[in-house]
Structures are given as structure tokens and as C-alpha cells.
Amino acid sequence: MIRRPPRQRLAAPVGAGLGLVLLAAAAAATAQPNFPVTPAQRSTAQQVAQQGVPFDELAPEAPDSYTVKAGDTLWGISGIFLRRPWRWPELWGMNLSEIRNPHLIYPGQVLYLDRSGERARLRLAQPVRDGGTVKLSPRVRSGPVGGDAISSVPLHLIAPFLNEAVVFTGDELVTAPRVVAAPEGRVLMARGDLAYVRGEMGGLRDWRLFREAKPLRDPETQEVLGYEARFVGTAEYVRAGETLTLDNGKSQVVPATVRVTGNREEVGIGDRLVPVPARDFSSYAPHAPASAVNGRIIAVYGDALSAGQNQIVSLNRGSADGMERGHVLALWQRGATVVDRQDPERAVMKLPDERHGMLFVFSVFDRVSYALILQVQAPVRAGDRFTQPD
Structure with missing residues (x-):
């Protein structure tokens, strides 16, 4: 559980135009050039680097700042600031000439929510205390990929399945x-x-x-x-x-x-x-599909007939269908078939599907993918539908 810190009195950040600078190092880029940052994410980041996001996209209790802690995840932190966590690139306007991997965040860094203009932006800063006031000084972090960086989602939930599924x-x-x-x-x-x-x-x-x-x-x-x-x-x-x-x-x-x-x-x-394949230590950046997705759950992984939160399911969409690792998907429960008992004709009705959960794709094959159930309100079964989130 990520706890929101109490609001602090903040001085304006130095060099506010810097945006959110999370990682800069040509050496790191050379060591691992294929970072999982999609062209769509990079394009979005470029667009919002100057614009920010509307205030109505912020979570109702979004804090002025948040200090990253060990055990945090990108998904959890995004949920602190945003109504829809997968839209993190839209909040984090980034200096892409310096950023090599924008979803790497480290414990001890301070994320500052800038509400000074007509739209909100999230910036990275290093706290320096001076007479009780927290001055936020932007910082570029240089270093190798991985290390103590926080993960995008709780990796301990999916790590056992990277070799098994x-x-x-x-x-x-x-x-x-x-x-x-x-x-x-x-x-x-x-x-x-x-x-x-x-x-x-x-x-x-x-x-x-x-x-x-x-x-x-x-x-x-x-x-x-x-x-x-x-x-x-x-x-x-x-x-x-x-x-x-x-x-x-x-x-x-x-x-x-x-x-x-x-x-x-x-x-x-x-x-x-x-x-055993070479272990992939790259991060899993949550993001919505760039285009419409509509598919079905093939099965619950293992012998169970239904699944709940933090369990694994297989999907009938893979890389051939545009599925990517890190995709966030909306999960829908199939509406029941019922009879209108007040109708003399006893009409048979198919109730609407209801959205009741969210999936996170972590492993993608040609025609099939595996996803972690991030949250759900009712048991998930084979045949349940998934789409792109709102």
C-alpha cells in the first residue's frame, strides 16, 4: 500500500522547463539500447512536455509532492496522481533529448506536482531543506539501467511465470x-x-x-x-x-x-x-494500446476454472495482433442471459457486459499473450472479454 505524504510547503523548482528528468547516460543507452518505450509514448511525451494535462485528469487527492520509496511501483505512483494510471506519459512532460528510459524512477527522488499554469505537470526534484522550506532542485540521474530502480508493477507476482508460462x-x-x-x-x-x-x-x-x-x-x-x-x-x-x-x-x-x-x-x-531463455531485466511500462483492442480470455493459467486478483490468464491476442508487453486492458464480465418474466412472450434478454477489472500484459507470443489481473470485482473466467481502457 502506498501512503500519500502530508502536503509540504514548496518553493518553485529551479529550471521548471526541465520537465521530468529520470535518467540520462549515454553509457547506459549503449549498454541496453532497446528500451521498452513505444513511439506512441514518446510522441505523447513530446506533446505534453509544454502542455501538461487537464486538472480533471488528476486524482481527487493528488498530493503536491511524493517521495519515492523502496517497494513503490510506477503503476502505484501514477495512481496517486492520476485518475487513470496508464496515462502516465501525459502527466510527465519529458526532456526526451536527455531521457533514455523515462519510466525508471528511484527511491529517494521527489515527484513535484506543478499546478502553477492552466495544466498540471509532474517534475522530478531533489529535496534541499532550508529553514523548513523544501527547495526542489532538478536533478539528472546518470547510471546503469536497472539497479535500484522501482518496477512498473509488482514483479514478484509475474516473475515465476516468465519461464513457466x-x-x-x-x-x-x-x-x-x-x-x-x-x-x-x-x-x-x-x-x-x-x-x-x-x-x-x-x-x-x-x-x-x-x-x-x-x-x-x-x-x-x-x-x-x-x-x-x-x-x-x-x-x-x-x-x-x-x-x-x-x-x-x-x-x-x-x-x-x-x-x-x-x-x-x-x-x-x-x-x-x-x-531457459536469457532473462529480460527491462522494465514493463504500463500503457494503453495505441488502437482499439477487442479479445477474449482463453483460459486461467493452471487448473483453476476462475481467477481473481494477482492471478494469470491467457489472451487470444498476441504480437501479430499488435499486443505489446505493458499493455493495460479493461476487463469485462459477460452479461447473463435472462428471461423477462413480466413479458407474456417471455422474451430472452442478453444483459450488457460490465467492466469489472483491469489486466496487465507481461508476456507476448505470436498469437497469444499472458496477463496479470491487476484488479477485479468478480471471478474471471474463460471467454470473458477485454478491450483497451477508456
Whole structure:
């Protein structure tokens, strides 16, 4: 829970035209050039750098300033100042010639809400106390990407799923290395156990284990959009396999060896191995889709029939449909079908869909995406609709 600080008496910021300067460093830009800042976000920031946002876009109790704390998120801070948190670029007019990644914010920084003109702007400043008055001096922060920067949303809620929730497009698992045996004739293996594997491993060290790939079908067309496999656990490479030639001239296979390093459930014979991808440490900047979106929830991740806040769902839209990581989506509950009992004809009515929650897209594949349920008022089920937010 982010607590709003008491209002402070503030002196006007030095160099007010600087805007919100969050990060500047050519070295950082060189180290990681592909920051997740969309052209639409950058265009919006350029437009509002001089304009700001209307006062009616501010949250009713938006404070004059807020000091960023460890554990804060971009989503939470935006919600303190704005009615609609995903519209953060419109409040933060930015000096884009200096900013390399505008959604990186750090604990200890002070965000100052400037209401001096006809529109509001949010500026970054460093507090300097002088006789009880907080003077706000703009500051450019230089440093490497990541570090102690706050996240856009609570990453601990989605981090476990970055490796687990995977959509395969075809027969990748059919040709993937597979567990064929274990020491002492075991058929189930837990953390620390060895397992023997056949298939091309290429000397890679870290692996994920999956089983039972099932089709993900579009709730409307029933088209197969991809295949979701059950995540079993993780393993690390121990030694390579080989093929021996016996004295009689026949060949004998010696499988490769891996060690189970983590379990969602016990590893079994036939489970398939997939390399662990390079970890993506870039931030997830919340933003609304640039164009209209209308789709359906395919399923609740796991075995549940319905989901609530902080759970994961799969969506029938992916990168091929313009979906991006960081998209904020409105969630709609399907209206029930009821009978008008006062009508002699007993007319059947379909009640309107009602907006009742919000999704945050964190993982995008070609035809499918995964999203975190940020907030919701009723259970979420397969077939529920999502759109772009207002």
C-alpha cells in the first residue's frame, strides 16, 4: 500500500522547463539500447512536455509532492496522481533529448506536482531543506539501467511465470530432448535427483521441463493459437551423452545427465527439456494500446476454472495482433442471459457486459499473450472479454 505524504510547503523548482528528468547516460543507452518505450509514448511525451494535462485528469487527492520509496511501483505512483494510471506519459512532460528510459524512477527522488499554469505537470526534484522550506532542485540521474530502480508493477507476482508460462507454436516439444531414465530405476524425480536425457542439448546449462502440451483455442473461432505445456521444473546440465561402439560392432547409446534443480511437480519419464531463455531485466511500462483492442480470455493459467486478483490468464491476442508487453486492458464480465418474466412472450434478454477489472500484459507470443489481473470485482473466467481502457 502506498501512503500519500502530508502536503509540504514548496518553493518553485529551479529550471521548471526541465520537465521530468529520470535518467540520462549515454553509457547506459549503449549498454541496453532497446528500451521498452513505444513511439506512441514518446510522441505523447513530446506533446505534453509544454502542455501538461487537464486538472480533471488528476486524482481527487493528488498530493503536491511524493517521495519515492523502496517497494513503490510506477503503476502505484501514477495512481496517486492520476485518475487513470496508464496515462502516465501525459502527466510527465519529458526532456526526451536527455531521457533514455523515462519510466525508471528511484527511491529517494521527489515527484513535484506543478499546478502553477492552466495544466498540471509532474517534475522530478531533489529535496534541499532550508529553514523548513523544501527547495526542489532538478536533478539528472546518470547510471546503469536497472539497479535500484522501482518496477512498473509488482514483479514478484509475474516473475515465476516468465519461464513457466510458455506458448509453443507447433511441435517444438516433440523434437525436444526428453527424460528417458533415472538412477536405480526410479520413475519420478525430485530436486537434487539425477535424470538421464536423450536428444540434442548443445552443452547448454539451464533447462526447463514441460509435459502434456495442450492446444490453446480461440474462444470465438476455436482456431488453435498455440500450445501450452504444463511446467514441471528446472534442471541443469551435468554431462554429455555419447554413442559407444561395442566389440560386436553394434552401437550403444549413453544418455546425457542432468540434475533436477527445482520442482513444480515431480519429474517423470517422458518429460521434455527446453532451454531457459536469457532473462529480460527491462522494465514493463504500463500503457494503453495505441488502437482499439477487442479479445477474449482463453483460459486461467493452471487448473483453476476462475481467477481473481494477482492471478494469470491467457489472451487470444498476441504480437501479430499488435499486443505489446505493458499493455493495460479493461476487463469485462459477460452479461447473463435472462428471461423477462413480466413479458407474456417471455422474451430472452442478453444483459450488457460490465467492466469489472483491469489486466496487465507481461508476456507476448505470436498469437497469444499472458496477463496479470491487476484488479477485479468478480471471478474471471474463460471467454470473458477485454478491450483497451477508456
